[in-house]
Amino acid sequence: MKNHVLRPLFVVIGIIILILLARIVLVPKDFGVGQRGYMYAWHRHSNEEEWKNFKVKYQGKEYCKDCHSDKYGSINKTPHRIIECEDCHGPAGTPEGVVHFDADKRPKLTIDKSRALCLRCHYPLPYPTSKRSQIKSIDPDKHNPDIECSTCHNPHNPMEGLR
Amino acid sequence: MITRRDFFKKSAITIAGATISLGALEIIDGKKLIAQEAADKSNKLRWVFLVDTYKCVGCGMCVKACKLENEVPYDANATRTWVERYVLTKDGQVHADSPKGARDGFTTSKIDLGVKPEDSPKDILEKEEETRPKDLHTYESIDPKDIDKAFFVPKLCNQCENPPCVQVCPVGATYQTPDGVVLVDRSWCIGCGYCIMGCPYGVRFFHPVYHTAEKCNWCYHRITKGLKTACVQACPFGARQIGNIKDPNDPVTKIIMDERVGVLKEEYGTKPQVYYIGLSKEVK
Numbered sequence: 001m002k003n004h005v006l007r008p009l010f011v012v013i014g015i016i017i018l019i020l021l022a023r024i025v026l027v028p029k030d031f032g033v034g035q036r037g038y039m040y041a042w043h044r045h046s047n048e049e050e051w052k053n054f055k056v057k058y059q060g061k062e063y064c065k066d067c068h069s070d071k072y073g074s075i076n077k078t079p080h081r082i083i084e085c086e087d088c089h090g091p092a093g094t095p096e097g098v099v100h101f102d103a104d105k106r107p108k109l110t111i112d113k114s115r116a117l118c119l120r121c122h123y124p125l126p127y128p129t130s131k132r133s134q135i136k137s138i139d140p141d142k143h144n145p146d147i148e149c150s151t152c153h154n155p156h157n158p159m160e161g162l163r
Numbered sequence: 164m165i166t167r168r169d170f171f172k173k174s175a176i177t178i179a180g181a182t183i184s185l186g187a188l189e190i191i192d193g194k195k196l197i198a199q200e201a202a203d204k205s206n207k208l209r210w211v212f213l214v215d216t217y218k219c220v221g222c223g224m225c226v227k228a229c230k231l232e233n234e235v236p237y238d239a240n241a242t243r244t245w246v247e248r249y250v251l252t253k254d255g256q257v258h259a260d261s262p263k264g265a266r267d268g269f270t271t272s273k274i275d276l277g278v279k280p281e282d283s284p285k286d287i288l289e290k291e292e293e294t295r296p297k298d299l300h301t302y303e304s305i306d307p308k309d310i311d312k313a314f315f316v317p318k319l320c321n322q323c324e325n326p327p328c329v330q331v332c333p334v335g336a337t338y339q340t341p342d343g344v345v346l347v348d349r350s351w352c353i354g355c356g357y358c359i360m361g362c363p364y365g366v367r368f369f370h371p372v373y374h375t376a377e378k379c380n381w382c383y384h385r386i387t388k389g390l391k392t393a394c395v396q397a398c399p400f401g402a403r404q405i406g407n408i409k410d411p412n413d414p415v416t417k418i419i420m421d422e423r424v425g426v427l428k429e430e431y432g433t434k435p436q437v438y439y440i441g442l443s444k445e446v447k
Contacts, residue, residue: 042335056232056385083399087227120224125221129314132315
């Protein structure tokens with residue numbers, strides 16, 4: 001066969017070899033098929049570990065128990081015991097790890113006294129077929145609209161009576 | 164010159180060849196099939212989720228916890244999980260909303276109808292700052308006497324057994340783990356958005372910071388450490404539960420096996436793994 005026919009063929013073969021070489025360099029070593037086969041598990045395997053190492057922020061109420069035993073004890077005797085501490089106070093952990101205090105040893109957690117926080121459950125929505133209708137509620141426009149709920153009610157012991 | 168006989172012969176061969184499916188020519192690898200089956204059987208763990216819509220009160224603590232746990236920007240209009248409110252009135256109408264994905268719960272009886280096209284932010288920005296309305300949303304009041312049924316439905320990733328979002332990924336950036344959770348490899352995602360279009364449940368979105376596909380992964384970093392997901396832990400009413408369907412003694416498995424549960428959009432064949440108690444046909 002003549003040279004002018006073969007030449008473009010060599011160019012094409014060269015390009016294919018270059019692509020294959022680039023592929024060896026660029027594709028991670030652990031890239032491959034997982035247990036669910038090519039259709040559902042074609043991936044970089046080390047990514048599973050990367051997700052497992054993502055930082056946990058919410059620690060759960062047992063984490064708070066030892067230092068805040070007074071609050072933990074009182075809330076557990078009331079209907080509010082079903083609420084996690086961190087639901088209202090925010091997560092104890094941060095993206096940097098579990099850092100409850102800042103450099104000056106001031107607590108980092110929020111104390112949210114807004115009416116909106118309490119109204120998440122206590123706004124009246126008398127919906128049939130939802131447990132929401134069973135929660136005691138107030139009309140926020142009529143029930144002391146200008147003051148914080150915690151002025152009168154203790155969120156850690158709502159049954160103790162007004163402050 | 165083609166003869167009539169030749170013409171018929173060649174036509175017959177062409178038609179016969181075209182009707183053979185590609186699957187018929189595939190050589191079945193026995194070893195591969197056995198390995199696949201053995202792997203399926205040796206798997207002792209397959210996560211499932213159970214949502215009780217009777218117990219949900221729409222407080223939205225799950226959404227708040229999810230956003231903070233998974234570092235989804237708090238004020239961005241994007242969330243991995245959300246809670247929908249359905250109010251069915253006596254005239255047969257369905258009123259549904261999920262303001263901010265219920266991040267702040269439902270603290271009004273009015274249904275949030277969103278921003279009307281004529282109030283779109285573009286026109287608003289042309290107005291003077293003082294004359295701009297603060298809340299662009301329109302609301303619908305419903306008389307409590309007209310309500311037939313009303314309830315809340317938490318939504319999250321279904322971690323489908325046959326995830327369509329994974330099938331459409333052109334680069335292998337999203338995949339299913341052996342325990343059934345679908346993850347996204349942020350360093351590998353090219354941001355084409357096929358998976359966002361492919362998910363019939365509208366669970367996927369672009370992460371506002373990483374600009375890659377983002378989705379609920381049932382707090383994979385928590386469940387693999389023996390913790391509950393952030394939303395399950397944050398729910399005061401036990402409306403959300405997570406379990407292992409391969410463990411017959413798991414309380415969640417027992418409910419799924421023994422009680423009446425439903426899944427969303429079963430007709431799509433995705434085999435979703437979030438089971439709902441008290442599902443209604445109005446829930447899409």
